[in-house]
Amino acid sequence: MEATKQGKVSNSKAEGAFISTGFSNWKDATVKFRKHQDSDCHKEAVERHVTLPKQTHDIGETLSAAHSEERKKTENNF
Numbered sequence: 001m002e003a004t005k006q007g008k009v010s011n012s013k014a015e016g017a018f019i020s021t022g023f024s025n026w027k028d029a030t031v032k033f034r035k036h037q038d039s040d041c042h043k044e045a046v047e048r049h050v051t052l053p054k055q056t057h058d059i060g061e062t063l064s065a066a067h068s069e070e071r072k073k074t075e076n077n078f
Contacts (some may be wrong), residue, residue, distance in 0.1 A: 015041055 017023045018036050025032070036042050 015039065018042070 015036060017025075017032075018041070022034070045053070
């Protein structure tokens with residue numbers, strides 16, 4: 001599974017149907033969904049979804065701040 005290879009999901013019990021291959025067995029879908037919702041893989045994904053935005057910065061803001069800092073340095077050199 002690509003997400004596991006990229007380190008986005010470190011759980012070794014990751015279920016391919018919910019991550020990479022897709023879900024097609026609709027006979028017992030609600031049972032499977034509930035089971036997956038309680039899985040370590042799903043809990044880890046939800047945790048990352050909640051915490052990742054708090055750990056990273058908006059790229060636009062980061063670039064803007066860096067640009068402003070560069071302008072200040074350039075202006076101070078003249």
